[in-house]
Amino acid sequence: MTTIGIILGTTRPGRVGPQIAEWIEKTARSREDAEFELVDIADYHLPLFDEPRSPRMGDYEHAHTRAWAAKVAELDGFVFVTPEYNRSIPAALKNAIDFVYNEWNNKAAGFVGYGSNVSGARAIDHLRHIAGAVQLAAVHTQLHLSLQADFEKFSTFAPTERHEVTLQQLLTEVVTWTNALAPLRQV
DSSP: OOEEEEEEOOOOTTOSHHHHHHHHHHHHTTOSSOEEEEEEGGGGOOOSOOOSSOGGGOOOOSHHHHHHHHHHHHOSEEEEEEEOBTTBOOHHHHHHHHHOSGGGTTEEEEEEEEESSSTTHHHHHHHHHHHHHTTEEEEEEEEEEETTTSEETTTEEOOOHHHHHHHHHHHHHHHHHHHHHHHHHTO
């Protein structure tokens, strides 16, 4: 069965991202068209990119890179959950993406962003460009969450029905595109 990774893209102490990722996972588990797995990049303890060779070669020297590569490789598609830091994605997420290359190729990606001013829109825009560079196919629907409007006291996530509808559309697109790209991953 198709397996979609929900990538939690921040390692910051006190982060609210886990609440969002857990809500996505809980919502996704009601679906029968794919399996969903929460993947927290913090669990992989990736240092700043430290491989001596290009990730395109797939010749990883360090155990942390091999563990991360194995996880990304076993997933068929992704939903990235990212905060917006200084009008972009967190450095930890960019670093995690940069660690591997072939493992991302020919898979679909959906994006859920959150932030204060524009609800993560600029982070998602940057992430779309980065995704393209590692041959991820970005789906159309994206979900934006406001720290002011969608969180109680900026800290407790309170999704609405509108968010549920958008999330279901995003998940449908990710699963559909992931399945459509499957023959390219067999090559």
